[in-house]
């Protein structure tokens with residue numbers, strides 16, 4: 001298929017691009033590089049023989065997007081581009097609604113003009129908020145507790161209405177749990193700007209000496225070791241889920257959400273222990289009070305994706321931490337080192 005990939009230079013987008021090209025799909029990457037480096041795309045070229053082109057553009061630029069879509073004539077769109085920091089979303093709500101929601105409107109207009117009715121959207125488990133029950137299934141109420149999550153929930157609503165408005169339109173809403181790890185080659189991985197907000201990129205920078213110690217946000221949660229539990233998913237498994245979703249798009253009418261996780265809950269302390277094994281030494285940590293807005297435990301029921309997308313996570317915790325360390329130790333400054 002010909003796939004327009006917004007945000008294709010980002011962490012998840014670049015890994016997905018490698019899988020897409022490996023399966024014989026062709027791609028047009030649209031990215032403003034607001035939170036990524038063109039070097040990520042050089043690495044994609046290095047790792048694959050597939051064909052893709054790049055358009056440096058902001059997704060809110062409807063005219064540019066429409067021209068690009070009219071020229072490329074995509075069969076489907078995978079929409080990764082967006083802002084993703086929970087903390088920053090509280091401080092910059094206008095930017096988050098503008099990029100994540102207005103940007104999605106602009107993209108849909110470009111798709112309409114190009115006659116493309118199929119889209120896969122990067123949603124997040126954060127749309128669920130506090131669990132009524134665990135694991136989360138796709139019928140769990142949507143009650144986001146932060147601005148970032150609100151923008152994702154509203155974009156899901158928008159895509160659902162859009163997909164339902166005309167015959168032949170389909171939207172797959174992939175609710176990612178916690179993506180971690182890196183490409184098996186050690187050539188691609190997560191490269192956050194500034195101080196990482198998320199556990200694994202922060203931990204990786206402790207291991208390279210860029211940060212002093214991991215700060216564990218609370219060890220008084222009602223979990224076996226008191227630290228928060230999450231469903232970590234290897235970024236390559238997540239990338240594979242997008243390729244699987246492309247097939248499903250061909251037979252789907254309307255919108256459908258899918259949880260993408262392993263179903264396995266892992267605590268912060270368990271993740272730290274696993275990463276210590278990969279690095280070969282015990283990394284320093286301090287216990288701090290809970291981070292406001294954090295939830296004790298999140299875990300996916302991914303059985304819908306298992307059955308309907310014919311997709312199952314292949315990689316476990318050791319693959320996640322080993323691939324992360326292979327990437328970070330070879331590229332301590334991320335893509336900054338050339």
Ligand code: NAD
Nearest residue numbers: 007010011012032033034035036058059081082084122124
């Ligand atoms: P990322 O920041 O690495 O990738 C996002 C990409 O979008 C970047 O290349 C960035 O330059 C681009 N971008 C941002 N604003 C843009 C704009 N206005 N116009 C064009 N391009 C723009 O993030 P990621 O981790 O790869 O996440 C990809 C998607 O998945 C995002 O929508 C994110 O909200 C969602 N998601 C991420 C996680 C996670 O933990 N990483 C979890 C759930 C959902």
Ligand code: WQD
Nearest residue numbers: 084086124126197198199200202215216217228230268294
């Ligand atoms: C994981 C666990 C923390 C950092 C967020 C978004 C979610 C999705 C993924 C985009 C928690 C603990 C963390 C640290 C710590 N992103 N932690 N010290 O909060 O589950 O999810 O990122 O869509 O939407 O909400 O991920 O990696 O920040 O935290 O102790 O320095 O690690 O308290 O228990 P989170 P995370």
